[in-house]
Amino acid sequence: MMKTAVFDTKAYDRDSLRRADASGAIDWRFHEARLTSETAPLAQDARAVCVFVNDQVDRPCLEALAAQGVQLVALRCTGFNNVDVPAAKDLGLTVTRVPIYSPYAVAEHAVALLLTLNRKLHRAFNRVRELNFSLDGLVGFDLHGKTAGIVGTGKIGRIVARILHGFGMRVIAYDPFPVPDWAAEEGVEYVEPSVLASSSDVISLHIPLTPATKHLIRQETIGLMKPGVILINVSRGALIDTRALIDALKSGHLGGVALDVYEEEEGIFFEDLSGQVLQDDDLARLLTFPNVIISAHQAFLTHEALADIGRTTVANLEALAGGQPFAEGSVLT
Ligand code: NAD
Numbered sequence: 001m002m003k004t005a006v007f008d009t010k011a012y013d014r015d016s017l018r019r020a021d022a023s024g025a026i027d028w029r030f031h032e033a034r035l036t037s038e039t040a041p042l043a044q045d046a047r048a049v050c051v052f053v054n055d056q057v058d059r060p061c062l063e064a065l066a067a068q069g070v071q072l073v074a075l076r077c078t079g080f081n082n083v084d085v086p087a088a089k090d091l092g093l094t095v096t097r098v099p100i101y102s103p104y105a106v107a108e109h110a111v112a113l114l115l116t117l118n119r120k121l122h123r124a125f126n127r128v129r130e131l132n133f134s135l136d137g138l139v140g141f142d143l144h145g146k147t148a149g150i151v152g153t154g155k156i157g158r159i160v161a162r163i164l165h166g167f168g169m170r171v172i173a174y175d176p177f178p179v180p181d182w183a184a185e186e187g188v189e190y191v192e193p194s195v196l197a198s199s200s201d202v203i204s205l206h207i208p209l210t211p212a213t214k215h216l217i218r219q220e221t222i223g224l225m226k227p228g229v230i231l232i233n234v235s236r237g238a239l240i241d242t243r244a245l246i247d248a249l250k251s252g253h254l255g256g257v258a259l260d261v262y263e264e265e266e267g268i269f270f271e272d273l274s275g276q277v278l279q280d281d282d283l284a285r286l287l288t289f290p291n292v293i294i295s296a297h298q299a300f301l302t303h304e305a306l307a308d309i310g311r312t313t314v315a316n317l318e319a320l321a322g323g324q325p326f327a328e329g330s331v332l333t
Helices: 011-020 059-067 085-090 103-118 121-129 155-166 180-186 193-199 219-223 242-250 281-286 303-322
Strands: 002-006 026-030 048-051 072-075 094-096 147-151 170-174 188-190 202-205 229-233 254-259 292-294
Touching: 002 011, 002 303, 011 026, 011 303, 026 303, 048 303, 059 085, 072 303, 085 094, 103 121, 103 155, 103 202, 103 229, 103 254, 103 292, 103 303, 147 155, 147 193, 155 170, 155 180, 155 202, 170 193, 180 188, 219 242, 242 254, 242 281, 281 292
Parallel strands: 002 026, 002 048, 048 072, 072 094, 147 170, 147 202, 170 188, 202 229, 229 254, 254 292
Antiparallel strands: none
């Protein structure tokens, strides 16, 4: 049996991984702690570690893992901005990810956030429970006939584009690697980033976090956007400069913001902090705006996506154990 230390786990991770390991080939060691250089000793005697979006797999952490004999870092997510891939390569560690899992899960969540925010369902829900049936302040706008700007037309962005097109929105997009045939088929028009910013009533981000995309949304790029624009981010928190976002919300330039990710989410999202004092002042400020909704990185959380993640992750762990090739498209080093 191959010992695998699984970090940052919740009940739904443990269930989906165990279910995917039907043959019982993996000796699971589930940990609630996130992987950092300090918690790396929890992987003692493990051949593989399995990590998620907020584990800090930097060079010191990878050095500690390699020194203990770990051979594989198996990410159970798509994005890998939290792993120092060149360092893993230097140390001879293999890094795998889940290159694809239900992109519908993430795309549908982005649209759920948009509909909630625009039609102010988050406020309506609370009001009605308080027996406040007034409609003051709940006016939204028809999406039909408005323009949606999709930043990144990869697996998720393309589905969001299709759904919004289905609402009767005009869909424009920017991607440095456009897919013209797809765009022509779906009635999507590729435009330059500045045109996307200035023409869109709704902007949705579907790009990876890299040094080039960090703070893509900042004072200067927000300034190009139409007053009243709704901004959706279900990709990675650091795509947005939070301070600039707060300023643009305070000035009223942004009409609404829906986030499933937050720049400083590590240590906050996925945890129940309801009995504690929130120490993050920017997050606290964001939570005060009536036109901001935040979910705690749950866009991936559907039965289908969890099953896909479990299957690919287990396939990669079994591949290490059996010396077979890793799942297609999952090897990063
Ligand atoms: P993908 O690799 O299929 O597509 C990403 C697209 O972004 C590519 O087409 C790429 O060319 C494009 N791109 C890169 N830089 C760009 C830029 N500066 N401007 C415009 N486009 C750019 O990825 P995907 O599967 O669609 O996922 C997108 C992101 O969603 C992931 O990187 C991940 O960070 C995030 N994600 C979040 C969740 C969640 O639960 N919230 C779940 C899965 C993925």
